Structures are given as C-alpha cells and as structure tokens.
Amino acid sequence: MRHYLVRVASEADRQLYHAIRRAVLWEERGRQGYDDARPEERLSNNHRLLLTFDGQGIGTTRLDDLRDGTGLVRLVAVTGAVRGQGHGRILNAMVENYARGLGIGTLFVNAAPNAEGFYAATGWMRCRNNAPEQLGHTERGVQMIKTIIRRDPESVSLPPAAQPA
Ligand SMILES: CC(C)(COP(=O)(O)OP(=O)(O)OC[C@H]1O[C@@H](n2cnc3c(N)ncnc32)[C@H](O)[C@@H]1OP(=O)(O)O)[C@@H](O)C(=O)NCCC(=O)NCCS
Structure with a gap:
C-alpha cells in the first residue's frame, strides 16, 4: 500500500x-535557473505526477499525452535520500499503469546518459529513429521507447464473487 501516484492538483x-x-x-x-512557471507545465494533456511513499513526496515525473496513443515521460526524479531502494522501479510501473489508463500504448523518454541503465532495467529500449519530434533531442540524451502491454480482460482471473453469471 505504501506508494501512491498523485496527479498534482493542490498548491502543496x-x-x-x-x-x-x-x-x-x-x-x-x-545547474541554475529552474523555472517552475513554464507554460507546458499547465497544459491539460501534460500530467504532473508525484510519487509518495508513506505520505512523503519522494519522486516526480511528467507524462505528456500526445493523444495519438503515445506519450512522453519527462524528467524522472527520485530524491537522493531514498535512491537505489526500488522506488524508481515502482514509479516507472505506476506511470506505465497511469498511461495505460489514458489509452497510451507507447512511451518515449529522452534519457540522461547516466540514467540509461535505469531505463534498461525497467523495460525500455533504445529507439531506432521513430521518436516523436516533441521528445526533443539533446546531443547527450538517449531516446528510448517502451511498449505498454495492454491488459486482456479475458486473461484476468476474477474472484468468485466477480465472475459473470
Ligand atoms: C534514475 C532514478 C530515477 C532511478 O531511481 P531509483 O529509485 O534510484 O531506482 P531503483 O532503485 O528503483 O532502481 C531500479 C533498477 O535500475 C537500476 N538503476 C537505477 N539507477 C541506475 C543507474 N543510474 N544506472 C544503472 N542502473 C540503474 C537499479 O540497479 C535497479 O536495477 P535492479 O532492480 O535490477 O537492481 C534516480 O536514480 C534519479 O532520480 N536519478 C537522478 C535523476 C535522473 O538521472 N533522472 C533521469 C532523468 S532522464
């Protein structure tokens, strides 16, 4: 129960x-000059997500829904004090689930080179020139892709009370 993924809505x-x-x-x-007022932060299809663990905010990312079945994962971060304890893996899985709920089937990320190992460990692969241009391109960034497996309702085993008559 301890992790929640929250879409940022309150000022806190x-x-x-x-x-x-x-x-x-x-x-x-x-780096300096972080700007918390960039217009893309307020677009309704850009989902600002906060990971909490035991009630504490420990991680963030932004999921941009391109409304064509694809989405961009932006700026994944887990706070330094709790890094390397599996929270990033959980954040990745929860964002994937969130994206699935939006009807997204393919995710892209522009990975920092020293985070490529994290993405590789959580199911992402390097792209072969098919990333949307909105992902942007930096000389040192690594464009990566993940296909989200859709749940097949037929394969879900329901508890007895939920079985259709
Ligand atoms: C990258 C980041 C989100 C990972 O979060 P985390 O909570 O430390 O990751 P986890 O502990 O869940 O690790 C999950 C797996 O990824 C691997 N991993 C994590 N960071 C890694 C790295 N930098 N390089 C290689 N592998 C890494 C872990 O070994 C683990 O693999 P395992 O389960 O097979 O042992 C976090 O380290 C972070 O915020 N880093 C600074 C910001 C950053 O680089 N963000 C990415 C921007 S694109």
Missing part, C-alpha cells in the same frame, strides 16, 4: 513536485 503538491525536480535535476547537477 505543486510546490513539492517542483522542489524535487529543482533539487534532483538542477541543483544536484550544478
């Missing part, structure tokens, strides 16, 4: 989401 969650991104993806990398 918004502040936490930006604080995690700023700390992990800017300050830890020696």
